[in-house]
Amino acid sequence: MGVHLYDSSTYSTEDELTRLRPALAVANANIPCLVWGEDALAFVHCVPTVLFQFHLIVPDDALEAACRAIMESLPYKKLDAPHPTWQEYGMVDPSRPSCYPSSITLECTGDMEELASLSADTSIAVHPQSFWSVDVRDTSRSVSLEPAPPHDERIRLPTITAFLDSIITTILEPPNGSQHLQFGIKMRSWMGYFLTYTPQFRAYPRVLPDGSLEPGHASILDTLSEENKPFFENFIRGKHDGDWMFQVRRRRDILERMGRFAEARRPMPESVLPRLRKNKPCGTTPATRT
Secondary structure, three states, rough: OOOOOOOOOOOHHHHHHHHHHHHHHHHHHOOOEEHHHHHHHHHOOOOOOOOOOEEOOOOOOHHHHHHHHHHHHHOOOEEEOOOOHOOOOOOOOOOEEOOOOOEEEEEEEEHHHHHHHHHHOOOOOEEEEEHHOOOOHHHHEEEEOOOOOOOOOOOOOOHHHHHHHHHHHHHHHHOEOOOOOOOOHHHHHHHHHHHHHHHOOOOOOOOOOOEEEOOHHHHHHHHHHHHHHHHHHHHOOOOOOHHHHHHHHHHHHHHOOOOOOOHHHHOOOOOOOOHHHHOOOOOOOOOOOO
């Protein structure tokens, strides 16, 4: 079975509007927001993915208000426990901490037949923007869907650059201070979707005979923050030049050279490797590059 490539969303405008109802509820409450995850990949970046949990990013101080806006407009309630897909692998940490410690899960409580037919998961994840190192009010790093109307221009989705910068920053600077293996694997899958499906990355070979990157790949790489470029270039090249902590330190070194001392000299995050060694089954320790 081959890979099918598309130049636009594989979802109809009607389907997109159905899926974006939670974002519209938040926008109608005058709260800026950014649609994230598979929905952004599918609707903006031409990834023909199944839609899972709906991810929405809002300002930190509007997290509770955004949840209320959704629950007042749609049949949703808060979940007290983290969503199962947020939890760490038991082999890493038997307590299975959440990768989103400050986010809120909303669970569908009513009849959402239209939504259920579109997605494998009808729950909603509402995230504070600080977790993803984004500013939802910065419209230079987001786009709205067309045509508008019926799409609402207040509902924003990330550009390629914003999405990749955020993913890489969050992998290498985990806000909770500790590497989260399940989160890292999920983020790498999203990055892989970009390389496989998004039109700007389709040219092959990705690496030319002289060792340089194909121009389309190189042009996107050039738009990333300087400290995130080595990670993504290695991802494009399929190259591993060190484990996760090496990549963290390399990023910190770049920040130091740029004079961004507050970021460069923060306490180092914890690697999962010591926990894997402690909890290893059958005397083996899996490699961790994520």
